[in-house]
Amino acid sequence: MPEVPPPAPTGDALLRVLSALGNPHRMRIVAALLESRNYVSALAREIGMSRPLLHMHLQRLEAAGLVVGTLELAEDGKAMKYFDVTPFFYELTPDVVARAAATLTDAERAQPEKTEAEKEEAK
Template sequence: MRIIALLAEERLHVSELARRIGMSRPLLYMHLTKLEEAGFVAGRLELSEEGKAHKYFELLPFELVISTETIVDAIAADPTDGEE
């Protein structure tokens, strides 16, 4: 949720986003990849004036409705459910 909250304010490149959240870039990339696959964020590679590549992410418009049925279905679909 912190990733979404920060991207709701402005688009950010991965290094800046990782710094603000206090998360390693590899772990952040994992979360951003999942958010991108789900259609919540979009990433775009851009070159700085110095020629360095930065991947910027921005939040895409979405509406999320969570109901009891949604939660029950998600848990039923989780293959790790019940594993301790």
């Protein structure tokens, strides 16, 4: 039986994914998590990033559905949040973009584009 392609993403979902992956730190996080699941402190050391900044990037990736976090208890009773990459596949063609654009909500259409300075400040 032929494999059924995944449904085309909505405009809002596609924007979340592209926005999440449009940051070099988040791309490195996905690459590191592809190698193995990890918890925030160890991942922060591996990537060379502060835990608060890493946590912010992980939240963005999780909101886009690209990673998933699970809270687990260590042997010493300490709660640790582990993250894994969620399997995903997006085909990006002009037709997919046009169909996604037609489904954008008003909130996404009205959101102004950030300046380069605002983007840098957000990192």
